[in-house]
Amino acid sequence: KAGVTQTPRYLIKTRGQQVTLSCSPISGHRSVSWYQQTPGQGLQFLFEYFSETQRNKGNFPGRFSGRQFSNSRSEMNVSTLELGDSALYLCASRKGGPNTGELFFGEGSRLTVL
C-alpha cells in the first residue's frame, strides 16, 4: 500500500511569490491534515480536510489556504510568501471520521523563501 505522497519535496521561492503544495493520502483515507514544522515553533497545525470540507483550522493567517478534491488529494497554498514561511510542510492522512486513530505522515515539502 503506497504511503502519503507529497510533491514537490523541495522548493525555493522568493518573498511575495505564492506556492502550492500537493498531498496524496493513503488509499482509503479520507482525512488530510497539514502541519508546518520549524526549528523554533515545532509542529503547528494548519488545517484538516475531510470529504472536501475543512473540518478544523489552526491559527495561521489567511495567506494559508487549502482544499481537498473528491479523490481525497489535497493542496495547500501560501500566497505573498514571507521569509518566516520557510519550513517543512507535512501532510498526514487518516481514515477519517471521529476517533479513527493515528496520523500517517508524508516526507514533507521543504520550502525555502529567499
Add this chain to the structure above:
Amino acid sequence: AQTVTQSQPEMSVQEAETVTLSCTYDTSESDYYLFWYKQPPSRQMILVIRQEAYKQQNATENRFSVNFQKAAKSFSLKISDSQLGDAAMYFCAYRSALIANNDMRFGAGTRLTVKP
C-alpha cells in the same frame, strides 16, 4: 487549550541500554489519545506507539513501552535495548476524542542520540 510538554530537548543513551523520554500534557477532557512519533533525520515521521486514555493498561510495542499516568497527565516512553536506528527526534502528541477539536497537538520534541 490542550498543550503537550517535552522537557528534555536532548537525550543520549548507550547502545543496548534503556532510556526514558518524558512527556506531560494539559487537558480538561477525559477522553483522548496519546502518541509517540519518531522522526529520523531527513525521513518521515512514523508512529511508535499509541495509548487510549480510557485504557488503564500501558501500551507496549516490542522494545517500546509507555508509562501512562492519567491523573498526573504524564506519558513517558521507554526504549529498551536501544539500537543505533533509534536515533531520531521523538514527538509526544495528544488528540482529543471530541469531533470538533480533533487536531493533533505535538510537543517540542526530544532529540535522542544513541552511542555505539
